[in-house]
Amino acid sequence: MTETRVRRGRAAARSSRTNPSRAALAQTDGLQIRSARRADLDPIITIDASVTGLEKRKYWLSVFRRYGQGERSGQQFLVALQQGQVVGFVIGEVRDWEFGSPPCGWVFAIDVAPQARLAGVGTALLQAISAGFRRAGVRKLRTLLARDNTLILSFFRSQGLMAGALMSLEIDLDD
Numbered sequence: 001m002t003e004t005r006v007r008r009g010r011a012a013a014r015s016s017r018t019n020p021s022r023a024a025l026a027q028t029d030g031l032q033i034r035s036a037r038r039a040d041l042d043p044i045i046t047i048d049a050s051v052t053g054l055e056k057r058k059y060w061l062s063v064f065r066r067y068g069q070g071e072r073s074g075q076q077f078l079v080a081l082q083q084g085q086v087v088g089f090v091i092g093e094v095r096d097w098e099f100g101s102p103p104c105g106w107v108f109a110i111d112v113a114p115q116a117r118l119a120g121v122g123t124a125l126l127q128a129i130s131a132g133f134r135r136a137g138v139r140k141l142r143t144l145l146a147r148d149n150t151l152i153l154s155f156f157r158s159q160g161l162m163a164g165a166l167m168s169l170e171i172d173l174d175d
Contacts (some may be wrong), residue, residue: 033128036077043086074136088112090125104140105133
């Protein structure tokens with residue numbers, strides 16, 4: 001993905017809803033969305049650790065090797081920068097025919113540094129990854145989240161996401 005500068009104002013947000021080709025727009029000055037680079041991993045790890053309370057360096061190195069190289073079509077690992085600093089990220093991919101559904105875009109990670117929240121960063125990231133999914137030919141975006149994660153649930157609902165047709169099932173695996 002090429003670098004995108006994000007415009008400010010209601011017109012930009014309205015434009016992104018009515019014109020999918022302008023999907024990387026939000027209400028934040030100086031925001032840039034681009035593909036993640038190896039040098040972005042330290043701030044990504046810091047953002048994730050500030051939210052989860054766990055530093056998962058090996059995990060993030062593995063994620064970058066799989067999604068940061070852009071080797072497979074439909075995979076995206078994007079970062080948001082304000083004043084040249086990484087303030088958020090989103091990762092997803094197009095998955096084909098999982099669980100009998102047509103190909104769709106799956107977002108499996110999105111986060112914004114706490115000090116950068118409520119400034120349109122998450123919206124811009126979601127719009128940018130959605131634009132990439134559209135370019136890949138899919139017309140549906142899905143994600144999974146913990147039912148009690150009210151912060152991310154509120155964010156996704158504010159973006160228009162709602163309960164989908166798939167239901168998550170699980171079982172504890174005893175030793």
